[in-house]
Amino acid sequence: MFFLNHKRPDAYEQMIDMIFSEEPYRTRYAERMATPWLDLARYGDTSGIHMDAGRSIWPWRDWVLESYRDNQPFDQFVIDQLAGDLMDNPTQNQIIASGFNRNHVTSDEGGAISDEYLLMYAVDRTNTLGSVFLGLTVGCAQCHDHKFDPVSTEEYYGLLSFFNNNEEPGVYSQIPDPYRAMEPAYEILRPEDRERMEELERYLQATIEERDTPTPDEAQGIAAFAKDLRAEGNWSWERGRIGHTSSSHGAILKLQPDGSLLASGTIPDVDDYTITLSTNATGLRSIMLEIMEDPSLPYGRVGRAPNGNAIMSGISAEVVSQADPTQKRPLDITWAWADVEQPNSDFKVVNSLRSDDGRVWALGGHEQSGDRVALFTTREPFGYEGGTDVIVTLHFHSVYAKHSPGRVRLQLGRPNEDVLDRLPSARTNWYIVGPYTTGSNAEHYDTAYGPEEAGPLRFDKKYRKQAWRYAPGVKEAENVRLAAGSGAEYVGCEIYVPTARNMNISLGSDDGIMVYHDGELVLERRVNRGVAADQDQLELDLQPGRNTLVCKVVNTGGQGGIYHREIIPESTIPGDALAFVVPDDAVADTTRTRAEAAWRRTYSTGYLEAEAKVQETQASLAEMKQGIPKTMIMQEREEVRPTYVMMRGAYDQPDMNRPVTRGVPAILGSLQTDEVPNRQDLARWLMGEENPITARVTVNRTWEMLFGRGIVETVEDFGYQGSWPTHPELLDWLAADFRDSGWDVQESLKTILLSATYRQDSRVNPLNAADPNNDLYHHYPRQRLTAEQIRDQALYVSGLLIEQMGGPSVKPYQPDGLWQEVAMQQSNTRNFERGMDKDLWRRSLYTYWKRAAPPPSMMALDAPTREYCSPRRITTNTPLQALVLWNDEQFVEAARLAAQRIMLEADSDDARIDLLFQRCTGSPPSPAIAAAFHETLVEYRQKFGVDSERATQLVAVGEAPIAEDLPAAELAAWTMLVNAVLSSDAAIVKD
């Protein structure tokens, strides 16, 4: 169209200049140019190996786009990417650019060995450098020398040593945040962001201080509360005398002056500590367990595990009369509380009330310092007249080997009934069985699938092939999503209370619910509803000790859900404030602070206001941080890691007799520096006078982009094994011209674009016989568009394309389940959440690239997986490509939208057919094709007219709104026509 409106002889050149200089063309140009660079740089949005964790390095991608758009000289473009971080006072952009060398895959596999991966990363960077800038496959020299290969193994490692010094771990571990920039990383802050953030942080500190400082009134109230709680007759404590102690698996327990026992000697995988306390007291009804830190333990923490952590799987106790040893009985422990419970899984202290099921209380010793304290109550008072031996056994049996605590102390307590009544209930986490989906809704209500049975939750049992599983998502006072679709799902927990009492629970469910207390049906609601707070109220008559609560939620369709909340009486002591029960010397400062906060939250209004302010500030700070882009960068280690020749390329076989020095292979030249060269020297040499190769390799790739084949066909290999250039002088001339232009990428492109060779017709002509391979370019070589171009073109002609440069990657349409079927359970990119609105219609280079399951339509159309440097895409022609173009929701929607546009823009069938073909292929249809369109249109019109149901279904595909005033049958017919053109050769081939 441009030429129809611009009839001047230099119209073509003008158009090129316009593309380079005017929006939106220059952004489109940048997006076109960046795609092959992303292939070379192996850009992706996940780490690639094992968890395939999400990561953030899109700011680097955006930097590439900006560089192309602004026509940054190519030598700067390269130097910034190879050594931006090493510049004197690097700009933010230069630091971001260094991410080029971070795009490789990384591992987070549990058993992986760091050294192996550190070498692998350095090898990847070295080989990528060779392929991208030197047209050299240096990788062969990794293992040993080759007779005819000019690059020796020594030289290979000399090159590698530039890249073997990054401040990075060899093996990462996944964190929940899928937008993490794997370290070394860089936060992209504008100066005003930095100021605002610092200001917020200062304000937050102030509000926290305000919140955590009790007013004199509060301090007085707290002191009185604590004093009262521990007063004789309320809940007093005594230590007793330590008698016999033992470890079941041979650890040594030594009595310390403070009455604690310190473990030493062997650290068995599992253990049990038995401790005998002698006391003359009676009326005892509680046990306090302190687990204390000690310098002799790993990291000085509470546990004996190598990371300082510990667990407890169970506690049991018995009492023996000293006066009459035949009088003895086991203690029934009814309730537990602890000041610290490791938060990341099912690790509550109540788990230790049952030692039969593998669940444990975990102390989080590896994460948090400080002593731990736990309280337990018994059903009956204990203590014989004439003295008692209290024999307590602590169990440490679990899959977590060696997680026994290092130092423990016991105390015995005498709470009165009133205090016990005021203790909060202790609840396990929630567990789920189900859904059970076969059968009708009525059957789902009426069938007892088994989990509602009386007694404790049975984790070892299968109920119709399904078992209880921990459900971390079920949280107090939240609407929780359960399985979708018709079926029954059980949600259960155990509630422990020290004394008999009534408990009020408020419930909600989607849809109906049946509640069982220890096997007995206590609530039944057969309703159809969405979940909301407080739909049903329930009063439970709890017995001391364990009570099992199982809710069966029957979902009659759509999303299922549950809501629950305990209504806590005002007299109840708030959970954290229980720390006041504990004598001052037995409780950690952090626990004390939390206890004070809990007291103030319940009994003082000022605290709530202060806390709201803190939360508000934290939220705005978090939101701000979330919004700050992070990206992965290069950062040199302070002390240079020595590099050796690795025998047979193996990470664990450095040849200590052959340390290498940084340098370039002799055949390519040498670096002229006085000091030890770094990446900057390497990059400057690469783009310097001495090295002609990079210019050649680069223009050859430009040529390949434009003609589908390089002057040297093996664009990544200019060596002996590569193919011979078809036009060596031309290649040299273009390379020299490129360099002499000041590495002007657009100038270099323009030179080729203006050539007669580029502008000629693609038809095969009589010269074919003389030049059958078209080595002499007697016609322009037709090429199929790239995967990205094909999708983007469909979006463009449909009018859906959102032209917006840069930003985090987006998730457009893709079939369900593709991520899940390959991902590990714990992977933070296991669940694909499709984007909304604009995200569905961005250019393909912004599509989120999960390496273990790349976008399937892109893969079908020959995009590389981006796991390693790919200098060339090989175009194939397969039936799966046809299926994408016909049936991918993205393409069907695009066809419908293109049809809508055409119908709104033109009135007659003729005009519409013309417009359709012109728009999708760039030229009008021949009379024969136009006739074929007419014929097909008539047929579709008839078919969809008769069967309007089908027409309605077809035009409903995709999220884009339907033009209401267009008849569905007509729109469906045109949609099919567009679908035909967009999948035809005329649309997807450049000629």
Place this chain on the structure above:
Amino acid sequence: MAQRPITDKPADPLEEYLCNLTRRRFFGSMATSVGAGLGMSALSSLMADGAQTAITTTEGAKEILANLPHYAPKARRVIYMHMEGAPSQLDLFDYKPVLAERFDEDLPDSIRNGQRITTMTSGQDRFPVAPTMFKFDRYENNEDGVMLSELLPYTGAIAHELCFIHSMHTPSINHEPGITFFQTGHEQPGRPCFGSWMSYGLGSESRDLPAFVVMITQGYGNMQALSARFWGSGFLPSEHQGCKLRAGRDAVLYLRDPDGVSRDDRRKMLDLASKINEEEYGKSLDPEVTARIAQYEMAYRMQMSVPELTDISTERPETLEMYGEDVKTPGTFAANCLQARRLAERGVRFIQLYMRGWDQHGNLPGEIRAQCKAVDQAQAALVQDLRQRGMLDETLVLWAGEFGRTVYCQGPLSETNYGRDHHPRCFSLWLAGGGIKPGISYGKTDDYSYNVIENPVAVHDLHATMQHLLGLDHTRNTYRHQGRDYRLTDVHGNVIKDLLI
């Protein structure tokens, strides 16, 4: 198969294309188009149609491939069941009765011999021996019988068809490099996988299905990651990548026409697209256009053949019963085994089944029991079914994990509960059919199933041997990439003649 009435056309576009292709190749006028679609298959078109096409000479595929097959093939296809996560050879195949007396003894240093171990157990201060808790039974084979775990009764019943190798070894000690190595012959990502090499080397015998099909079953234990790279074509053209066959309505991605579009609508759309394409061909004489016409026709046929493939209502009740109850639940291992046979019948060259969930670091007995229950009956049924239909002799069946598991316990050890870490120094697998000697055991390990002591078999050897049976010289099934001829066996691999009939 094409449904369209051909009255005004001189020939089926497919046949026309194949004529063009052959003629064009004959005159060697092909190399202009890098990766000319079908032409990239080294032996024959990926879309076999009876016509044995000539061989292309593009940059990648070397002329030497023109001599394919290198040998008279014994096997025409492969069914490869990959047990992802690495099943324990000690609890299934590698019978070590002496270990029963060595419960909780330390693994002798002379056995471990300083061998590296993963960072999951390298911190353990003891390496206590964990004998299997499972009973082994003797099953008849063509030797003196073979001892197999009680967990595999169905597999035991067909032991006379199977060739067990106990002396496999691999360099990798972790899953990602281990699976990558087993699939591609190299630990780092980037190379084509086994199935892609076979698609490239042998093409397809199917007119309406891809040459290389992959199916995945979710496991019952600790599931390791999968990745598209395991069935990726690496530097080979992407048409050789594995095509995933999935449970449910969309067995092949994008196969199903949008709601509201009938078969006839699609036919009309395709006719129109073909007219446009034919006109393009008239203008350009570009053979890629005719190739595209043919590929679109194949896509149209696939839309019918795949639903027919996945519809098992025509299977005899006895057959379904043989595979077990799960066979009717799509996506289960049993269902996928049955699909494998159906794909084999339809000429698919390389059929790969992934079974996840074998990574039993802890609670091994419980998990392995569930895993075996899911696979035992079905895998035996597959071998039997192939036998009954006379297809076993030409179908090479492989059952393998990426490495083995340690004799020493990971985590707490009791007589009935233990875990095992990764072990690369020895592991067991089995083969059947396709020219493999049936009913034998090959290779031996030491008393601890720790080191191979007789007839070691490297993964490259296995690849070489399997290619041999398919009629390929593994040193000549190569592809030129970045200046080097690559092959599945890298620079290694020996055909293990003892395994061949």
